Amino acid sequence: MTSLDILFGAVGLITAASAVLAVTTQRLVHAALWLVVALGTLAGCYLILGAELVALVQLLVYVGAVVVLVLFALMLTRAPMGRSPEHSSSAVQRIAAAVIAAGTTALLAGVLLPALGGEVLSAQTGDTKAIATQLFGAWVWPFELLSVLLLMALIAALAVSRMPTTSPTSPVPAETEST
Amino acid sequence: MIHVWLPLALVCVLAGAGAYGVIARRNAVLVLIGVELILNSANLLFVTMGSVRGDTLRTGQVLTLFLITIAAAEIGVALAVILALFRKRGHIDLSEPGA
Numbered sequence: 001m002t003s004l005d006i007l008f009g010a011v012g013l014i015t016a017a018s019a020v021l022a023v024t025t026q027r028l029v030h031a032a033l034w035l036v037v038a039l040g041t042l043a044g045c046y047l048i049l050g051a052e053l054v055a056l057v058q059l060l061v062y063v064g065a066v067v068v069l070v071l072f073a074l075m076l077t078r079a080p081m082g083r084s085p086e087h088s089s090s091a092v093q094r095i096a097a098a099v100i101a102a103g104t105t106a107l108l109a110g111v112l113l114p115a116l117g118g119e120v121l122s123a124q125t126g127d128t129k130a131i132a133t134q135l136f137g138a139w140v141w142p143f144e145l146l147s148v149l150l151l152m153a154l155i156a157a158l159a160v161s162r163m164p165t166t167s168p169t170s171p172v173p174a175e176t177e178s179t
Numbered sequence: 180m181i182h183v184w185l186p187l188a189l190v191c192v193l194a195g196a197g198a199y200g201v202i203a204r205r206n207a208v209l210v211l212i213g214v215e216l217i218l219n220s221a222n223l224l225f226v227t228m229g230s231v232r233g234d235t236l237r238t239g240q241v242l243t244l245f246l247i248t249i250a251a252a253e254i255g256v257a258l259a260v261i262l263a264l265f266r267k268r269g270h271i272d273l274s275e276p277g278a
Contacts, residue, residue, distance in 0.1 A: 002180045002181070004180060004181045005180075005181055005182055005185060008181055008185050008186070009185055012185060012186070012188075012189040015189060015193070016189060016192040016193070016196070019192070019193055019196040019197075019216050020192075020196050022196070022200070022212055022216070023196050023197070023199050023200030023203070023204070023209075023212065023213055023216070024199075028206060028208070028209065031209055031212055032208075032212065035212050035215065035216075038193075038216070038219075039215075039219065042193075042219055042222075042223065045186065045189065045223065046223075046226055048181070049181065049186065049226055049227060049230050050230060051226045051229070051230070051240050051243070053240065053244070054222075054226055054240050054243050054244060054247075057244055057247055058222075058247065061247050061248070061250075061251050062215075062219075062247065062250075065251060066215065066250070066251060066254050069254055069255065069258055070208060070211065070212065070254070070258075072258075073208045073211075073258045073261055073262065074208050076262055076265070077208065077261065077262070077265045077270075077271050079206070079208070089203055089204065089205050089274060093202070093203060094203045096202070097198075097199050097202035097203035098199060098203070100198055100199070100202055101195040101196065101198045101199035101202070102195065104191075104194055104195045104198045105191045105192060105194065105195030106191075108190065108191040108194055108195075109187075109188065109191040112187045112190065112191065112224075113184055113187055113188070113191075116183055116184075116187060116228075116231065117182075117183060117184035117187060118183075118184075119182075119183045119231055120180055120181070120182055120183065121180075121181055121183055121227075121230045121231045122180055122181075127237070127240075130237060131237045131240050131241065134235075134236050134237045134241060135237075135241055135244070138236050139236070139241050142245060143245075146245055146248050146249070149248075149249065149252055150248065150251070150252050152252075153252035153253070153255050153256050154255065156256050156259070157255045157256050157258070157259035158259075160256070160259040160260055160263050161259045161262060161263060163263060
């Protein structure tokens, strides 16, 4: 056990606990806030593993943008602030989900840990310059394709949100909402 | 010096938690949170393996950056779909049949 092991164990334990809480809490807004904790501590895990650039991008994009989008979606769909047991699924479905989740975890652990678990990695830091050289050298065409993908996603989101609804059967009319 | 089984165990736990969230949740936004957790477990696996098997192209970290970008695009489109669904149906409960 090295000091980095203990550090990663502590941060990873927070990540795992907040991820489990994010999918099990009964309050909708709390789920998004636990997701903030999970993604933020995962950025700390990247930092410990020696990937500073990835950690900063994770903080900027995930904690900064994605979680704000999720919170906006929760507010725009009028999520209740308090405990909302009517949003939780039935006990049978939850037990089945827990069994499948445990199976996924056991399967991944059974494949990954015996194959690679015994290795030791030495986290080298200060690798950002090499990553930038490779990103704009060998990986430049996938990078440009990704920018096109982002543009397409933006246009698609705009088109979907401006799509006329065929049957406006909303139970809450817009007039009563604005008054 | 980090023993590799620690990040790999975290990968397994994150993927399991995400799978639970996708299956057990009824609210569409909460299902999306489960999908985000699964994507992040894949990211952590990329970074870990990129550190274990270091190559000159830095494949692990570069692919992680790409995956973060793809996840951002995915969540933008998914939230637009969820809002369209909410305008049409008045709720985003995935366990109820469509109108």
